[in-house]
Amino acid sequence: xxxxxxxxxxQTIPVFCGYIFLGIAFGLLLQKAGYSFLWxxxxxxxxxxxxxxxxxxxxxxxxxxxxxxxxxxLMINSRHIFYGLSFIxxxxxxxxxxxxxxxSLTDETYSVLCSVKVPNEMDEKRVFFMISLLDxxxxxxxxxxxxxxxxxxxxxxxxxxxxxxxxxxxxxxxxWKDSKTHIPALSGIVSSILFLIIMGPDSxxxxxxxxxxxxLLMGKRKIVKKIDYDKKLSEKSExxxxxxxxxx
Amino acid sequence: xxxxxxxxxxFLAAICTFATRITPFLLFGSKKGVPDSVSYLGKILPAxxxxxxxxxxxxxxxxxxxxxxxxxIFASSLVIFLHLWKRNTLLSIAGGTILYMLMVQNFFDxxxxxxx
Numbered sequence: 001x002x003x004x005x006x007x008x009x010x011q012t013i014p015v016f017c018g019y020i021f022l023g024i025a026f027g028l029l030l031q032k033a034g035y036s037f038l039w040x041x042x043x044x045x046x047x048x049x050x051x052x053x054x055x056x057x058x059x060x061x062x063x064x065x066x067x068x069x070x071x072x073x074l075m076i077n078s079r080h081i082f083y084g085l086s087f088i089x090x091x092x093x094x095x096x097x098x099x100x101x102x103x104s105l106t107d108e109t110y111s112v113l114c115s116v117k118v119p120n121e122m123d124e125k126r127v128f129f130m131i132s133l134l135d136x137x138x139x140x141x142x143x144x145x146x147x148x149x150x151x152x153x154x155x156x157x158x159x160x161x162x163x164x165x166x167x168x169x170x171x172x173x174x175x176w177k178d179s180k181t182h183i184p185a186l187s188g189i190v191s192s193i194l195f196l197i198i199m200g201p202d203s204x205x206x207x208x209x210x211x212x213x214x215x216l217l218m219g220k221r222k223i224v225k226k227i228d229y230d231k232k233l234s235e236k237s238e239x240x241x242x243x244x245x246x247x248x
Numbered sequence: 249x250x251x252x253x254x255x256x257x258x259f260l261a262a263i264c265t266f267a268t269r270i271t272p273f274l275l276f277g278s279k280k281g282v283p284d285s286v287s288y289l290g291k292i293l294p295a296x297x298x299x300x301x302x303x304x305x306x307x308x309x310x311x312x313x314x315x316x317x318x319x320x321i322f323a324s325s326l327v328i329f330l331h332l333w334k335r336n337t338l339l340s341i342a343g344g345t346i347l348y349m350l351m352v353q354n355f356f357d358x359x360x361x362x363x364x
Binding site (some may be wrong): 013014016017035039042043046047048049053056059060064066068069070073074076077078079080081082083084085086087088089091092095102104105107110113114119156157158159160163164165167168171172173174175177179181185186187188189191192193196200201203205208209212217219220223224232 | 277331
């Protein structure tokens with residue numbers, strides 16, 4: 001249990017750095033808009049969506065209507081629709097924690113869960129849950145600290161949000177090394193840049209993601225073949241090695 | 249704005265956020281099991297989404313005005329270099345982030361004025 005917790009903490013250190021300081025920035029912004037730390041706590045507890053919460057401050061301060069809030073939230077968070085696809089079976093096996101795992105699937109938690117290699121002696125479900133929970137605790141802590149004493153923190157944290165970019169780059173490299181085909185990784189980069197140029201920073205995300213899914217679906221046969229071919233090769237060589245060992 | 253109004257907005261944002269996250273589970277999580285093409289997507293999509301998220305993080309970088317995206321390029325390069333070299337996640341992230349912070353906070357301005 002303690003070992004599992006230690007492992008989960010180690011996996012989430014990058015998220016800790018990012019979430020604490022981004023959370024502080026959020027709490028500070030909310031407090032400046034005239035809301036107490038209780039609201040910061042409540043929003044980070046119930047909404048729990050990084051970039052959306054910054055937009056929410058603006059919506060609250062500007063007195064936006066409910067339909068505006070609903071549409072904005074759905075649009076900004078629409079990328080999350082794609083995240084669950086990788087965890088349908090895994091989360092289902094998590095029993096009571098099922099809904100919390102879905103609720104807490106932010107960009108950063110998703111990335112860590114995609115890349116974590118759980119040691120055999122640990123319970124994967126427990127590790128997954130701890131990672132998700134720890135991430136949200138960091139985020140709530142940051143938000144409340146920011147709203148309470150954000151102005152008094154002398155540390156210049158400008159630029160620390162780059163930790164999240166760096167986290168995504170590192171996971172990208174890890175997956176690149178692990179993967180037998182680079183078509184998914186390349187299609188993600190290329191279609192994002194393409195749609196960023198065509199549609200601009202505010203609306204490129206969904207077209208880019210949908211295009212990626214279409215490319216991957218169209219190339220399914222080729223990609224599956226590549227993955228399976230490599231798997232067969234490695235199985236063959238394993239078989240070969242074990243036979244050799246037997247012979248010795 | 250009164251607290252009731254604020255609460256309504258917060259709850260609505262919470263529900264809509266959760267709605268986006270639960271959608272794939274509602275669509276494909278039925279007892280029949282996950283369709284073949286969806287489990288295929290689930291396996292290979294993470295690599296693609298990491299690529300999309302990197303670009304998403306860098307979407308507001310301007311290459312036509314000061315500082316021309318130089319801090320982002322340098323810091324990202326350092327992350328890639330460190331990770332290919334040592335393959336230590338924390339080292340790569342810390343190295344890149346510290347360089348980025350130095351560059352956007354003052355180092356870069358002083359360097360710029362020094363050469364001007």
